[in-house]
Every structure is written in C-alpha cells, then in structure tokens.
Amino acid sequence: MKKDFSPALLDFGPVQIYLARHFGFCYGVENAIDIAFRTIDENPGKRVYLLSEMIHNPQVNADLQQRGVQFLQDTHGKQIVSFETLTKDDVVIIPAFGTTLEIEATLNAIGIPTAKYNTTCPFVEKVWNRSEQIATKNYSVVVHGKPTHEETRATFSHAANNTPTVVVNDMVETIELGKYITGEKPPAQFYTEFAGRFSKGFDVAKDLNRIGVVNQTTMLASDTQTISDYLKQVMMDKYSLTEATVEERFADTRDTLCYATNDNQTAVYGLLKTTADMAIVVGGYNSSNTSHLVELCEEKLPTYFINSEEKIISATEIVHYNFHTKKEIVSAHFIPNKEPVKILLTSGASCPDAMVEGVITKIVSLFNVQSNMQSIVEQFS
Numbered sequence: 001m002k003k004d005f006s007p008a009l010l011d012f013g014p015v016q017i018y019l020a021r022h023f024g025f026c027y028g029v030e031n032a033i034d035i036a037f038r039t040i041d042e043n044p045g046k047r048v049y050l051l052s053e054m055i056h057n058p059q060v061n062a063d064l065q066q067r068g069v070q071f072l073q074d075t076h077g078k079q080i081v082s083f084e085t086l087t088k089d090d091v092v093i094i095p096a097f098g099t100t101l102e103i104e105a106t107l108n109a110i111g112i113p114t115a116k117y118n119t120t121c122p123f124v125e126k127v128w129n130r131s132e133q134i135a136t137k138n139y140s141v142v143v144h145g146k147p148t149h150e151e152t153r154a155t156f157s158h159a160a161n162n163t164p165t166v167v168v169n170d171m172v173e174t175i176e177l178g179k180y181i182t183g184e185k186p187p188a189q190f191y192t193e194f195a196g197r198f199s200k201g202f203d204v205a206k207d208l209n210r211i212g213v214v215n216q217t218t219m220l221a222s223d224t225q226t227i228s229d230y231l232k233q234v235m236m237d238k239y240s241l242t243e244a245t246v247e248e249r250f251a252d253t254r255d256t257l258c259y260a261t262n263d264n265q266t267a268v269y270g271l272l273k274t275t276a277d278m279a280i281v282v283g284g285y286n287s288s289n290t291s292h293l294v295e296l297c298e299e300k301l302p303t304y305f306i307n308s309e310e311k312i313i314s315a316t317e318i319v320h321y322n323f324h325t326k327k328e329i330v331s332a333h334f335i336p337n338k339e340p341v342k343i344l345l346t347s348g349a350s351c352p353d354a355m356v357e358g359v360i361t362k363i364v365s366l367f368n369v370q371s372n373m374q375s376i377v378e379q380f381s
C-alpha cells in the first residue's frame with residue numbers, strides 16, 4: 001500500500017501549523033533509550049558508561065547523565081574517560097550508532113562484555129550485513145557518510161574487516177574518487193587525498209576495480225542515490241559495461257537508509273508541497289538526519305533549526321542553529337506580519353515527541369488564538 005506523506009494541518013486560526021506526516025523518534029532510538037534506562041536500573045552501585053552520546057539529543061543525554069551515566073568519548077571519538085581506568089566490573093552501553101570492532105576488542109580485553117548492553121540499531125546492523133555480503137563477492141565498499149560520525153566510523157570498521165573500504169563525504173569527493181578509477185589522477189595522490197578514510201593496505205590500483213556503495217543510514221537518500229549512480233556510470237564507461245553487465249563491477253546495493261530516515265525525508269518532501277511562510281525543524285544540532293531535513297527545507301523557504309521550544313524567545317526573536325557554520329544565530333522578526341501565518345514543522349529521529357508538542361504550544365502562545373489547543377491536537381490522536 002502506498003504510504004500517505006501529506007502533512008497534518010493544525011489550524012489555530014491566525015497560525016496554521018503543517019506537521020509532517022512522519023517525524024521524530026524511530027524504533028532504533030526508542031529501543032536504545034529503553035535499554036539504557038534498564039541498564040541503569042539493573043546495575044545499582046556499578047559505574048555505568050556510555051561509549052558516546054546515546055543519540056544526538058541533548059535532553060536524552062542530559063537525563064542519562066543525571067542518572068549517573070558517564071560518556072567515554074565525545075561524538076567525534078575524542079576520549080573523555082580513558083579506557084585504562086575501566087575495570088571488568090564496569091558497565092559500558094554501546095549506543096544506537098554501534099561501535100568499531102577495535103573498541104569492542106578493547107572493552108572485551110578489559111573483561112567488559114559488549115553484547116549485553118548493546119543498543120546498536122538493527123538498521124545500522126543491516127548496513128554492516130550488506131557490506132559483508134558484498135565483501136564475500138569480492139567487491140570493495142564505498143561508504144557514503146560523514147567520516148567522523150560515530151555510525152560511519154563503526155560501519156567503516158565493520159566493512160574494512162571484510163574488504164577494502166573507503167569513505168566519501170559527498171559528491172565532490174565522489175567525483176575525485178572516480179578519477180582514481182578512470183586513471184585521471186595518479187594513484188599515489190589517493191593516499192594523501194583520502195588520508196584517514198581508507199582501510200589498511202588499500203591498494204588504489206586494484207581495490208577500486210569492483211565496488212559497492214553503502215551509506216550512513218541518516219544521509220540524504222537523494223545524495224546517496226546520486227553518488228551511487230555516478231560511480232556506477234564511471235564503472236560502465238571505464239569497462240564498457242551495460243545495465244545488464246554492470247554487476248560485474250558494481251554491486252547492486254540499493255540504498256541502505258533506514259525506514260525512519262526515509263519516511264521522515266519523504267514526509268518533508270510532502271510537507272514542502274504546501275506554500276508556507278517558514279519551516280521549523282526540531283532536533284539535536286549534531287544530529288545528521290535532522291540537519292538533512294533542514295537542508296531540504298531551506299532550499300524552499302526560511303528555515304529555523306532549533307533544539308528546544310526555549311529557542312523561540314518571543315514573537316520577534318528566535319535563536320536557531322546554522323548547521324553550515326555550526327553556530328547558533330539570532331533572527332529578529334521571523335514571524336511575518338500577516339494572517340494566517342503558515343508554518344511547516346518537523347523533527348529528527350532523535351527528537352522526543354514531547355519536544356515537538358512543546359514547540360507547537362510555544363508557537364501558539366505567540367498568537368491570539370481562540371481555539372482550544374487540546375481539542376485540535378485530539379483530532380489527531
């Protein structure tokens with residue numbers, strides 16, 4: 001059955017909020033949060049660590065820290081608490097993004113089991129399995145992802161354990177990688193250009209002869225598709241292949257996005273069919289899937305990326321995040337002087353629904369709204 005991706009209209013009179021059909025929390029995040037809180041309850045008196053942020057949501061991570069959980073690394077893999085200070089009696093929770101085989105081995109060597117409190121999302125594991133399948137057919141893996149993101153580092157590690165692997169961040173890098181396939185660039189240059197992005201022993205002269213593309217599950221589906229199509233065409237041109245024979249050199253992986261990322265992104269395309277004055281996207285500032293939703297919205301209309309309703313200071317002031325410059329900025333007079341004001345609203349996979357509700361309540365409080373918020377929200381429950 002075809003899914004419905006048209007937005008829901010919350011009509012408050014002077015302000016109309018169009019809520020994306022799919023937004024917010026996904027299975028993987030809910031599962032990870034459940035396991036994390038259960039782990040705390042099951043281990044009174046023990047030191048409980050999280051390898052890094054559970055998910056990219058500041059409130060969830062702050063809640064966990066309040067319950068005594070400590071982070072071992074920051075989101076870029078920088079050590080906060082040394083592994084050397086851990087003992088076998090400590091508990092370490094693996095976050096939803098998964099982790100590298102090297103870190104798993106380090107923890108196991110200390111005597112800390114990594115399977116019991118592992119919240120790795122099954123959709124991330126699906127990507128690892130896909131990489132393994134490709135590897136058994138002698139394809140190298142190209143990972144489309146943000147090189148320092150926890151999930152990409154974990155996927156890189158798992159793929160590299162089975163086959164030569166390289167990470168590309170975007171189309172610009174993909175075009176450069178393509179030049180090593182065609183021979184336009186000297187092989188020696190690869191090792192500096194892609195430093196830190198390729199697996200040990202990667203031989204650019206032969207390891208790009210047969211490839212398959214997998215992605216960090218939260219990348220933009222359209223970007224991964226474009227990257228995959230581009231590399232496929234490079235292979236077809238170089239080896240004179242047709243659609244019927246291209247699999248000799250290019251593995252058919254289709255995209256490895258998770259359903260939640262897919263649905264949230266498709267729902268934003270549905271949302272953007274509505275003519276509106278602005279979009280508000282709610283989520284953690286370091287959340288990859290949320291920033292992709294922002295990217296889609298800001299192509300069409302003024303977009304404000306906020307991580308809590310508190311960022312809407314007043315009807316004339318909003319504090320929001322510019323993910324290009326990685327800085328919070330203040331915008332004045334963000335609400336146009338007209339009626340009704342139409343606002344598109346969505347949130348990323350790591351954003352609790354209560355936060356979206358808080359943002360709706362805050363927006364409504366800025367207008368002279370007669371209707372009862374509860375009765376409007378109840379239409380959708």
Ligand code: SF4
Nearest residue numbers: 026028121123217258
């Ligand atoms: S966004 Fe997808 S892959 Fe990531 S935790 Fe959620 S369900 Fe899993």
